[in-house]
């Protein structure tokens with residue numbers, strides 16, 4: 644819980660759209676967060692009234708890259724853990740499995756989880772992952788970034804690792 648609180652503070656300070664941390668109660672095992680007015684991406688993608696999701700997924704890709712550029716991997720990037728505010732902006736939540744990382748593999752795995760979730764839960768949104776990847780690569784944070792513990796791999800390197808992870812999974816079943 645303290646690790647989650649620490650990461651939330653670090654991300655908030657870096658300008659990333661995460662809920663503000665209002666209180667942390669160690670005795671009660673409780674974090675109090677700002678309430679995000681919106682709905683999880685899983686609901687938005689299931690809403691047949693929402694037709695053009697490409698710009699939204701592009702924005703999700705940019706947000707994930709912004710996260711990665713802070714040397715943070717999420718660890719559980721499902722469409723339940725990405726909130727879309729009523730104004731359309733992206734907020735990342737649930738940093739219970741997040742950690743500070745410099746190893747390319749963990750970055751690739753973050754994207755691979757999204758790839759699998761989008762394929763499995765949203766098969767009717769075929770271009771979803773491609774739009775997300777394009778946003779990841781177009782992010783202002785796409786380059787290799789320096790963080791206190793080392794260098795964060797570039798967006799291009801992470802996407803390269805994602806395709807390696809994909810083919811490994813295909814090969815081994």
Ligand SMILES: Nc1ncnc2c1ncn2[C@@H]1O[C@H](COP(=O)(O)OP(=O)(O)OP(=O)(O)O)[C@@H](O)[C@H]1O
Pocket residue numbers: 662676677678679680683723724736737738739740
């Ligand atoms: N700050 C928030 N504002 C609005 N809704 C939220 C917020 N945080 C979480 N939610 C809603 O609650 C759901 C569960 O929250 P979260 O993902 O943090 O918990 P969890 O998946 O149960 O966590 P864990 O597995 O780490 O215990 C989210 O999918 C989202 O719908």
Ligand SMILES: [Mg+2]
Pocket residue numbers: 723724737
């Ligand atoms: Mg969750």
